[in-house]
Amino acid sequence: MRDRKRSLRIARAAPACLLLAGCEGVQSTLAPTGPQAQHVAQLFWVMVAGSGAIVLVVTLLTAIALFASPRHRAFLAGDTVVLAGGLIFPVVTLSALLVYGLVMLGAGPGKMAASPVRIEVAGERWWWRVVYRDDAGSAVESANELRIPLGRAVEIELSSDNVIHSFWAPKLAGKLDMIPGRKTALTLSAEKAGVSRGQCAEYCGGAHALMAFDVVAMPQNEYDEWRLREFQPAQDPTTQETREGKALFLSHGCGACHTIRGTPAAGRLGPDLTHVGGRISIGAAILATDEASIARWIKHNQDIKPGNLMPAFDIFSESELLALSRYLASLR
Structure with a gap:
């Protein structure tokens, strides 16, 4: 009883x-x-x-x-x-x-912030393509992670070429839909340094529930240093094992879907991996970025995130998988 x-x-x-x-x-x-x-x-x-x-x-x-x-x-x-x-x-x-x-909420026409930081975000299936541009118009891509400076207005241009998504970072701003064929803009700013999480807030099929992202708010000097590194190509591997990992990446067709700037890999279907080792997470904010998580994602991504468009690669031996994951984790 x-x-x-x-x-x-x-x-x-x-x-x-x-x-x-x-x-x-x-x-x-x-x-x-x-x-x-x-x-x-x-x-x-x-x-x-x-x-x-x-x-x-x-x-x-x-x-x-x-x-x-x-x-x-x-x-x-x-x-x-x-x-x-x-x-x-x-x-x-x-x-x-x-x-x-x-x-x-300031409904109606808003005032443009002075010299905002501009970032482009495209909703993919089922991840986020993030584009930064420099003053000369050159662009670099990241994925599932936005880095923003503290205390400055950030204007995010939102788009989608597939289905309707909705960009929502609850700790920073309200949500805004991303409608195919249209571009919309969301302005936000951060007053505290740290990491907050965002989510697609409009059902978009497939792996919608696991389509998240991280927003990293940084002091201006740290943001400037990070941005300078982000515009650089990938560093060459420095060990025999990471060199083997790079060779595996290029020889097994990974470059057909992914880009690593500074290498022949120039695929556009999947996330840009030029600096993937420096991101907080992989798989759209599912796994923390480290060698073990990268290896697990390569081999078991369909178990981790069912319905995503990347096939599970179980063709690598344990040593090959370790070399490949170690190479990707070194890309910072």
């Missing part, structure tokens, strides 16, 4: 624990690290407070209608109360919340 009561208490507490768990972490809209997300969070709490007050008032009126004396119940049925509670109150309350929301 005691075990049964304990199980019932746990079952009742579980929903509350799940709700509380959603209020923190690297992908929580209620833990904002940028002004745009702060506006969203503030609007949420105002709406919660307003709706909570309305629920309390309605509950009180319901209790009066059910349990109060006939005189008080007759008062509730009067024309004045019905008109005020059924028409005037909802119109005034909802109009006030609507106006507050529009003002808070």
